[in-house]
Amino acid sequence: MTWRRRIFFSSARQEGCGRLGVEMSEAAVEIRDLRVDYDDFVAVNDLSLSVPRGEVMGWVGPNGAGKTTTFRAMTMLLEPTYGEIRLAGFDIVEDPRKVRKILGYMPDMAPVPTDLKVWEFLDFHAHTHKLGSRKKRGIRVDECLETVNLGEKRDSFCKELSRGQTQRVVLAKTLLHRPEVLVLDEPASGLDPVSRRDLRKAVQHLASEGATVLISSHILSELDEMCSSLCILNQGRLVANGTAAEIRAKFGDGTRRMILEILGDAQSLCERLSGNPGISNLHSEERQVRFHFTGTLEEQSDLIRDLAAAGFKLRTFSEEQFALEEILEQTTEGGTA
Ligand SMILES: Nc1ncnc2c1ncn2[C@@H]1O[C@H](COP(=O)(O)OP(=O)(O)OP(=O)(O)O)[C@@H](O)[C@H]1O
Ligand SMILES: [Mg+2]
Secondary structure: OOOEOOOOOOOOOOOOOOOOOOOOOOOOEEEEEEEEEEOOEEEEEEEEEEEOOOOEEEEEOOOOOOHHHHHHHHOOOOOOOEEEEEEOOEEOOOOHHHHHHHEEEEOOOOOOOOOOEHHHHHHHHHHHOOOOOHHHHHHHHHHHHHHOOOHHHOOOEHHHOOHHHHHHHHHHHHHOOOOOEEEEEOOOOOOOHHHHHHHHHHHHHHHHOOOEEEEEOOOHHHHHHHOOEEEEEEOOEEEEEEOHHHHHHHHOOOOEEEEEEEEOOHHHHHHHHOOOOOEEEEEEEOOEEEEEEOOOHHHHHHHHHHHHHOOOEEEEEEEEOOOHHHHHHHHOOOOOO
């Protein structure tokens, strides 16, 4: 299949700006009209997206949504049917060598050679990336092992590692050449909670140094914490992208999720609220009452005042954010392959 391309980009990458070249105006990732077919199956269609430098973008979507396919196209492992991709200003077709220099890709199921020690495996890749003398490579290997918190396994054979430790070695390998653009396909899969936290920290650290990170996961709460933006894919198409707040505002149903805690009987508070036309999904648990509220902010304020005036001893009053899981379910209904 030939890759039919259209020319969208005319500006050449400015010389002299490296990984910390935040002054550069181009986006870190530009995808235009991407389409990827597997024979007669369209896996990704009409995908256009721009990711600014320094962004940590979470990629979500049900199984088969096209996340891995898009990542594989971006990382030149798969030839798109149509469209254009630029990473850090480099066109992946015209400048594949430059793209390889600035790109770090962690696939979802990366094999590691079982008969090599961890440091040997990493040193091999450091050598491939021409990271300098044996001593320099050793320093960089140790730095990356430190970043993924696996220094103590430096001299172990790869075959002796657990699944999560193997994931971390692969991540260390991905970081060796200080990539400007990191594409991580479900890097947290198989990691324990502490390792997930370490991964979050590592990703945020890399972003603070100027790297742009695209990261896929099925654990939305984790992405919400770690990512500055999200993109939702379904059946090969981009459903939404933006900050979590923007996505909530766009796809939320306009209700606010309220939680009231009282000293005393929650049931009687429930009864009092049940007649309010702006209130739905009302339920109580011990001393807590939860409900959805569609009234104005003014009406919300009046409601609290009236409850206090009626003698209810309100301890706390809080609003819960619209759960991203709900939005994902809503926007990708019927999308799981
Ligand atoms: N090599 C292939 N040959 C044919 N179809 C493929 C191939 N790889 C993926 N597909 C199909 O393309 C679609 C997108 O798959 P992809 O792996 O990109 O999804 P994904 O969003 O990464 O899913 P998951 O969350 O399960 O990792 C799926 O319907 C899948 O069956
Ligand atoms: Mg995938």
